[in-house]
Amino acid sequence: MNxxxxxxxxxxxxxxxxxxxxxxxxxxxxxxxxxxxVDEAIKRVKDQAxxxxxxxxxxxxxxxxxxxCVDCNSPDRPAG
Numbered sequence: 901m902n903x904x905x906x907x908x909x910x911x912x913x914x915x916x917x918x919x920x921x922x923x924x925x926x927x928x929x930x931x932x933x934x935x936x937x938v939d940e941a942i943k944r945v946k947d948q949a950x951x952x953x954x955x956x957x958x959x960x961x962x963x964x965x966x967x968x969c970v971d972c973n974s975p976d977r978p979a980g
Contacts, residue, residue: 946971
């Protein structure tokens, strides 16, 4: 809501393109991805984005089974 961008990427390929790519970048995001503040955005990643992606990718991590982040330290976790 304040114009801050929270972009968490497990490998870095999407974040690097924004940081080190062209001088101007246009980002398009759905309304469902807009959060009130940075803490809320990180909570959204951990509770709404990472667990379904972990299941989709067949990762053997707790959030894939539980449906929410438990701040595991697995090398297979979907978001760093």
